[in-house]
Amino acid sequence: MAKDTPPRWDRRMQQRLARGEAAALGELYDRYASLVHNTAYRVLDNQQAADQVTREVFGYVWENPDAFDPKEEGSMRSWIARLTRRQAVHRLRQRGARELAERGSTGPVAEAESEELEQRVRRAAVAARADYIVTSMPAPLRKALELAYFQRRDYRQTAADLGVTEDEARRRLRLGLQLLSTAHTRPLDPGAPAQGRPGGTR
Numbered sequence: 779m780a781k782d783t784p785p786r787w788d789r790r791m792q793q794r795l796a797r798g799e800a801a802a803l804g805e806l807y808d809r810y811a812s813l814v815h816n817t818a819y820r821v822l823d824n825q826q827a828a829d830q831v832t833r834e835v836f837g838y839v840w841e842n843p844d845a846f847d848p849k850e851e852g853s854m855r856s857w858i859a860r861l862t863r864r865q866a867v868h869r870l871r872q873r874g875a876r877e878l879a880e881r882g883s884t885g886p887v888a889e890a891e892s893e894e895l896e897q898r899v900r901r902a903a904v905a906a907r908a909d910y911i912v913t914s915m916p917a918p919l920r921k922a923l924e925l926a927y928f929q930r931r932d933y934r935q936t937a938a939d940l941g942v943t944e945d946e947a948r949r950r951l952r953l954g955l956q957l958l959s960t961a962h963t964r965p966l967d968p969g970a971p972a973q974g975r976p977g978g979t980r
Contacts, residue, residue: 788846788854795843803840810855811836813910814862820909821866821902827873831865838865859910867903874898908958915957922950923958 794802811832818831838861839846851857874895912920918940925931925939937947 785853788848791854792843792846795840803836806839806854807836810858813855813859813913817859817862817906817910818866818869820906821863821870822873823902827869828866831862831869834865835862855914863903863906863910866906867899870899870902871895911957915954919950919954919957922947923954926951 791802791806795806814835815828815832818835819825819828822828822831835858839858846854846857848854851860878892878895912923915923921940922936925936926933931939933947933951934944936951937944940947940950942950
């Protein structure tokens with residue numbers, strides 16, 4: 779399969795959504811609702827706000843299935859995760875701006891608070907992207923990272939736990955860390971998805 783060819787399921791799902799099949803939206807929701815909600819909650823730390831972003835993301839996908847470009851996004855899962863991070867960051871900025879306005883700060887204080895908001899937005903976006911990368915990476919890499927960094931095993935213990943050579947354990951850890959490092963180097967996604975109607979008609 780060519781690198782820029784989407785998985786067959788993604789292609790079929792996009793076609794069904796473009797035809798307006800409500801059952802397709804239901805399938806998509808069943809598959810990705812947990813990903814969307816968890817990502818949104820990671821950014822916003824608020825159940826109600828995460829619920830709202832979940833509705834908005836699936837509404838956008840329902841109204842704009844042709845916006846999915848497999849050459850650009852890779853998979854539909856990646857596209858939906860990116861839409862979610864973008865919308866959640868947009869909501870976090872909105873909420874922060876509203877809080878700043880309510881405090882009525884001016885001058886240097888307002889600038890400092892605004893900068894603090896941007897740092898909070900960036901940290902939340904990086905954390906959400908890191909979560910997505912970890913859950914998306916191949917299971918052998920993810921397991922090696924979990925053992926090394928959450929259970930504090932060194933590479934020898936990790937190798938023993940995984941039943942692989944020490945060289946292979948080091949290789950998996952190195953690859954996993956390289957993937958994870960992209961969470962910090964990729965810029966924030968600009969903008970936010972347009973509002974759609976999750977269950978609406980075309």
